[in-house]
Amino acid sequence: MNNKLMLMIPGPTPVPEAALLALAKHPIGHRTSEFSNILAEVTENLKWLHQTQSDVLMLNVSGTGAAEAGIINFLSSGDRILVGSNGKFGERWVEVGQAYGLNVEAITAEWGKPLDPALFAEKLQADTEKQIKAVIITHSETSTGVLNDLETINSHVKEHGEALIIVDAVTSLGAFNLPVDAWGLDVVASGSQKGYMIPPGLGFVSVSPKAWEAYKTAKLPKYYLDLGKYRKSTAKNTTPFTPPVNLIMALHATLRMMKEEGLESIFARHERLKNATRAAIKGLNLPLLGADSCASPAITAVAPQGVEADKIRSLMKKRFDIALAGGQDHLSNKIFRIGHLGFVSDRDILSCIASLEVALSELGYENFTPGAGVAAAARVFSQS
Template identity: 70%
Template sequence: MDGKQMLMIPGPTPVPERVLLAMAQHPIGHRTSEYSKIQAEVTENLNWLHQTQHNVQMLVSSGTGAMEAGIINVLSAGDRVVCCSNGKFGDRWVKVCQAYGLNVEIVTAEWGKPLDTEQIREKLESDSEKTIKAVILTHSETSTGALNDLETINKHVKAHGEALIIVDAVTSLGAYNIPIDDWGLDIVASGSQKGYMIPPGLGFVAVGPKAWEAYKTATLPRFYLDLGKYRKATADNSSPFTPPVNLVFGLCEALRMMKAEGLESIFARHQRLTTATRAAVKALGLQPFAPDEAASTAVTAVLGGDADAEKIRSLLKKRFDIALAGGQDHLKGQIFRIGHLGFVGDRDILAAIGALEAVLVELGSAGAATGAGITAAAKVFAGQA
């Protein structure tokens, strides 16, 4: 049936009808009092979502642009940084740092495994001269479904005393509890097409007081991504450059929906969906790629077992019009990824798991048993598992 595609990928995520309708309004001038009122509400609710008293800066970019902005506004060429990588997006931050001439030291972990927090602690403690300027990491590694222990890593950074912590929270902001002010996080970057429930096009950067101090002496080149310009404009309920007005309309509505649901409920829902998804795939004889203790609440990566992961994805799309994400780089064909981020509920998981069961049975997967996945997920939703 045409027009019934179901997005179950970690971004872009499904967009609520309320948000789509808000975006369908006629645009207005971005230098008008009407727009300023919307900007003021958006800023207030972004601060609420980020759990910070400091205005979150909104950029016209993807999450990658937000992360790049975070780096270039607080660092200088030649600065020593520790860049953590255990997946494709950790690798990306290494490349961004190297592109700007930073002195990059890489801490790695096998794809699918969380970062070893002790490795990071040891590197920071051995820095007796306090030359490390920043520790940079991806919180929820979208490529593998692994969640890194941000809270512990942040404690080690704080014990160092000088280094900033710069966080890619693109698929964890809005899906996992990140109390930015309570933890004292310095830079947290995210993107609109994930937990915010709107289409791609906006990036967000939360900047703490220590990062703003570093901004004063940072010398990497910046213009369009100069966060100081955004800070001044945001304080005036404006934007330094032309914003995508209709996307901001959608963001305003999405944030209202999130505020009505409440932070605790949002985080609990994402955890419930994660638990149900992992229980279901295990019941179908498949294995989540990341361990239970490091499971992302945004996406579950699954090993294809005795069926090719790309065949599973292709058949799901062809037969049921359900889109799952594939493996990236060397994991292509080995894993598929089920997104459960943003505007996703229990019904979506049950539908996706039911379709997955049917596909596995059709492909003759050894562990597939009709009803096993649905039963496992239903027990989680019923509070029985």
């Protein structure tokens, strides 16, 4: 049977019907009052989602493009920055900094382990001359399912006083409580194919007043990624360049859905999906890659023993049309990742776990009691 795909990867995530139908509409002109009205509402709702009174800008780029814009708009060649790196995306922001000639210091942790806030505190406290201009943190590391302790790291950045905190929130925004103003997050980057529940193609960057101050003297070259242009246009409910009209119409629909669900419910749902998934995996006696204390609300990485990760993924796809993500780089075939981000319900987790039990059995994995995974997930759902 075709066309019954269930996406359980950390992006693209499942897209609700309202967004699919919006995508299928004939585009309208982007220099019209009709489109400006849509942009005005989208901008308001983006601020609501980011819990900020400051700017949230929308670019026609992937999450990487958004994060790059969030870095290069506020820095100059040679600036010293600290970059947390404990997975594929942390490594990427190190590369971006290097590509632009920044003085990058990577603060690393093993893939699957969280960043140690004390290492940041040490560097920041030692920097009495205030040369560190920014600290870049991947909040939810998509490659490993680790949630870094942004709040504590950010408290050290605040004590430092000079450095900006720049956050890759690609798989945490819309899944985990990230109060941009309350925490004083200067730059937060995200992408549409995650918590936003629409296909890939849009990136978002929130910018604090402090970051706009830094923008004034930042000298890295930019044009398409120049956030000042987006700020100016957004204030007039328009865009500096032709925007991806259909994706924005879809976003218009999903942001309304999110407002209807409410932030607290959204965060509680992701917490519940995470807990149920992790309980189920434990119930199946499969090792989790990361500890519960640093588990991402969006992705659960499993490091199976006695059965190959990619064989599980392959059978899940073939037998049940469920797409799971694999491991990246040195974790390839060592882990599989279950995405539970965005338009994902309790029922989806039950489907996924029940199917996983069948796949494991068919692959000869016998270290579990049939039904134990589903029962463990069910317990979480019954209790929450």
